[in-house]
Amino acid sequence: MIDFDTYYSVSYERVRRAMVLTFRDPALAEEITQEAFFQTLRRWPKVSLLDHPEGWTMITALNKGRDLHRRRVRQEAKQPLLIQRPTDQSGEARVEDQMMVATLLGGVSDRQREALLLRYVTQLTIPEIAEVMGCAEGTVKATLHAALANASHLAKDATHVTD
Numbered sequence: 493m494i495d496f497d498t499y500y501s502v503s504y505e506r507v508r509r510a511m512v513l514t515f516r517d518p519a520l521a522e523e524i525t526q527e528a529f530f531q532t533l534r535r536w537p538k539v540s541l542l543d544h545p546e547g548w549t550m551i552t553a554l555n556k557g558r559d560l561h562r563r564r565v566r567q568e569a570k571q572p573l574l575i576q577r578p579t580d581q582s583g584e585a586r587v588e589d590q591m592m593v594a595t596l597l598g599g600v601s602d603r604q605r606e607a608l609l610l611r612y613v614t615q616l617t618i619p620e621i622a623e624v625m626g627c628a629e630g631t632v633k634a635t636l637h638a639a640l641a642n643a644s645h646l647a648k649d650a651t652h653v654t655d
Contacts, residue, residue, distance in 0.1 A: 493540050493541070494540065494545075496532075496533055496536050496540070499532075499540070499545060499546075500529060500533075503545075503546045503549065504525065504529060506546070507525050507528065507529070507546065507549055507550055507553055508521055508522060508525040509521075510550060510553075511524055511525050511553050511554075511557060514554065514557065515557050515561065520557065520560065520561075521557075523560070524553045524556040524557040524560065525553055527552075527553070527556050528549050528550075528552040528553035528556055529549060531549075531552050531556075532545070532548065532549045532552065566617070567615065597609075597643075600639045600642045600643060601639075603625075603635060604635055604636075604638060604639030604642065605639070606625065607621060607625065607632060607635040607636050607639055608636065608639050608640075608643075610624060610625070611636055618632050618633060
């Protein structure tokens with residue numbers, strides 16, 4: 493059985509190069525390779541018994557790379573949905589916007605506010621929010637729906653808009 497330090501020095505560069513070729517991003521390749529070797533180290537007593545531990549590390553790196561890539565694609569897809577504040581907005585308009593957000597967030601329950609902030613500020617996914625809040629995904633969806641309905645009614649009242 494080989495010790496981890498020897499395995500690392502022999503395998504690291506080969507795994508990193510494979511990740512660079514796969515993802516075509518040296519920084520990403522470095523990040524996922526480091527994470528894969530960290531996971532390998534954590535499981536070294538079992539991984540070291542495998543016929544080809546480098547294969548396990550390679551698969552771990554590929555999975556991590558795919559996860560990061562999917563997360564980046566989702567993040568880029570959400571980017572146009574984010575409220576972009578115009579750079580020429582006056583100080584008064586910014587204050588009004590901030591007051592409106594504070595009013596809307598103040599008009600929902602603590603749980604709804606938490607769900608809204610996790611979803612739209614930190615941009616977590618529904619499963620991630622469910623894990624953070626310690627509830628089912630359906631509960632998160634219902635909470636967000638209720639929060640958005642409450643905020644919508646508050647916004648209409650605040651701006652005197654009718655249906």
